[in-house]
Amino acid sequence: MNHVLRGLASNAALPPELTDRLIAMADEDVAATLAGRADLSRVQAVALAARVADSAVQLVRTGRLTAADVDPLARPDAALALLERGSGTPEQARRFAVDPLRERRERLAACPGLPSDVVARLAADPDVRVVAELALWTTPDVAARLARHPHAEVRRAVAANEATPPAVLAALATGEGLPPALRCLVCDREAVPFVHDRQCGRLDCDLLPGASCDGSHESTVHDMHQAAIRNPATPVDAVVGFAGNPSMLLRWALAARRDLPGEASARLAEDPVPGVRADLAANPAIGDALIRALAGDRDPDVRRGLAHNPNVPLDVLTGLAGSTRIGSTLLPRIVAASPAEAEDLARSSVPAARMLLALRRDLPAGIRDGLAADPDAKVVKALAPHPGFTEAQLQAMTDRHGAQVAAGVAANPDATPALLEALALRDVPAKKALRAIARHHRATAPALLACFQDSRARQAAAGHPALPPQVIVELLGDPDPQVAEAAAGNPSLPPPAMAELVPR
Template sequence: MNHVLCGLAANTALPSKLVDRLIAVADADIAADLACRADLSHDQAVVLVSRVEESAVRLAYKGRLTAADIDPAAQPHAALALLNDRARSPEWARLLAADPVVERREKLAACSGLPSDVVEKLAADSDIRVVAELALWTTPEVAARLAGHPHAEVRRAVAANEATPQNVLAALITGEGLAPALQCLVCDREETPFVHDQQCPRLDCDLLPGASCDGTHESAMHDMQEAALRNPATPTEAVVGFADHPSMLLRWALAARPDLPSEVCRRLAVDPTPGVRADLAENPAIDDALIRVLASDRGQDVQRRLAHNPHVPLDVLTRLAGTTRIGATLLPRIAAASPVEVEELAQSPNAAARMLLAQRRDLPAEIRDALATDPDARVVKSIAAHPGLSEAQLRTMVDRHGVRVVTKVAANPDATPALLEDLARHEPSVQKAFRAVARHRNATAPALFACLEDKQARPVAAGHPALPPPVIVELLTDADWQVVEAAAANPSLPLAVMSDLVP
């Protein structure tokens, strides 16, 4: 791979004439970057496809090619991209439905708006993967018909299709009104009864670990039920009975549904599997009483997930914040807090509550400024990246809290060039801060020089347009290929150098 040319292909300052020259020598790697250029013309896209056929798919998805530019027989992947995106060519669909390559027919089956004769052909395909893919994306009418397909893999796909009618999903999950499936992926290949080895040594085997069939296709039917439980279109009355199912995976799938009755939620709240209770904890279907019960649940991840529930009361949330590693994220309940609640959180004696609020980036100036002077470093770290803070406020944060806030201060969109230079030279140094400085639009050459000394920040800094051109040129021969590509993609790379680099 020529990393210099790949970088140049992504360089936004590369003139159109040099793009033409690069297209003329492009390989698959260079073409991948060229295809992503916002300024690539239609004519250039056509020439690029003639040079590197693989680029046609990306260009088709990006709208750079039209049906007139594609020969579906010679460029089936590009034709599929256009069919999947916007083109509606019955002739192309019929041609691709007869393609000898299974993977292409499978991709075609996922396209919408296919002619009815093509749908019928795909529904009768000799490869079950094609039929299953059709079942996953097809219309309600076709999905309803495929629900009775003799192969369990097709039924599993119908169960996952959100367009499948509710009564059909109910029938799939209960088995009522449908003839039993006759085949599954396991009994297609193995004599039954068979249980697939969890540590299967066969390199060509693609059966899932533990897949089994004793003649009833039990693992396939289990997967079908799980798909239906995860399908929001499956009616509530068809799923509630799974709250006590012996399969942990089915109870787990049920716990995330937002349409659960309160009685089902209460049963899942005492499930022996922590993961089930954790999914339930984040589910907006649970009521205030159950939220307070789960707030005391010490099962793995239950309390953290509860903190992400949009309906968690603020008093519960602030208690959770003091005992649970939530991370630097804006929680849904905090984002939805009313102005009165924002005031209350800002004045809370609980630093954890103030820290959660500080993650918002739309705070009134007076609250933002008050949090910027908070005595707790965790609160200041959370507010440090809030827009609107002055250089003096940001410097005061660093003076008071040092390395604990340096990275977040460096990420503030209003950090000044002078401040960024000082942060890049901060002692002791903070490695993550180098990357934040290197990404900052206000970073200056002196600040970037310091970032170049850090291994992880070096590729980021190499692409910053504030670097002096001689330094960028020097980085084109760096030992790290990521640095080379970033330097070649730097829009401040001199035009004369670009011209010399392109064959």
């Protein structure tokens, strides 16, 4: 891989004539970068696809090539990419529907807007994997027909399709009104009863670990039930019975249903598996009484899940913040806090609760400025990137809390060039602060040069347009290929230096 040429191919300031020269000599890595350029013309896209065949798919997916530019015989993957975008032609779809390669028919089956004759042919494909892929993405009427397919793998896919009619999904979940499946992938290949070894060493085997069949296709039926439970279009009445199912995976899937009734929620709240209770705790469908009960759960994952519930009362959330590691995550309930609730949180005696509020980036000036003077470094660290602070306020944060808040201050969009320089030129600068400075749009050349002492900051700084041009040119030969690549992609790289990098 030529990192310098790949970096140059991404350079926003690359002149069109140099883009043409890069296309003419591009390898796969350079072509992949060129294909992502926003200024690539149709002529250049066609030339790039002719130079590196694999780039045609990417160019199709970014809208640079159309059906008129793609020969399905010469570029089948690109033609399929057009169909996946809904931009292919019916003739192309019909061609792939009879393609001898199963993988191509399978990709076609997932494409939108296929002609009805193509859908009919795919639904009757001799390889059940093609039919299952169609079932996963097809329209409601076709999904309803495929729900009666004799193969359990197809029914599993129908159960996962959100376009499947609710009544059909209910039938798949309960088994009522449908004839039993006759086959599955396991009994297609093995004499039953059979359980696939989880440590199977056969190179030609693609059965899932633990797949089993005793004649009832149990592992596939289990997966079908799980898909139906996870499908929001499945009526909840058809799946609530799984709350007492022996399968942990089915109970776990049910715990996340956003329409879960109270009786099922209460049963799942007593589940012996912490993961089930944790997903239930995060579910906005549960009521206040259950929320308060789960707040006392001994498992930290359950309490952490509850903190992410958008309906958790603030007094419960405050208690959780003081007893559970929630992390520096902006929680839905904090986002939705009213101005009065935000005032209460800002005055909380629990530092972790104030920190959660400080993660918001739309705080009123009064609350923002009050938290800026918080005595707890964790609160100020979370608040430091908040826009609207003056240079004096940001400097005061740094003076009080030092390296603990330096990275947050350096990431503040209103940090001044002088402040960024001061942070970068400290006797012992914080590494995370250097990395933030290297990405800051206001960083100056002295600050960026100071960032070179940290390897990760050096890479970011090498691509910063404020870096002196002569330094950028020197970095093209840096021993770290990622730094050299970033320098080649720097828009401040002088055009003569760009031209010297591209062989004629």
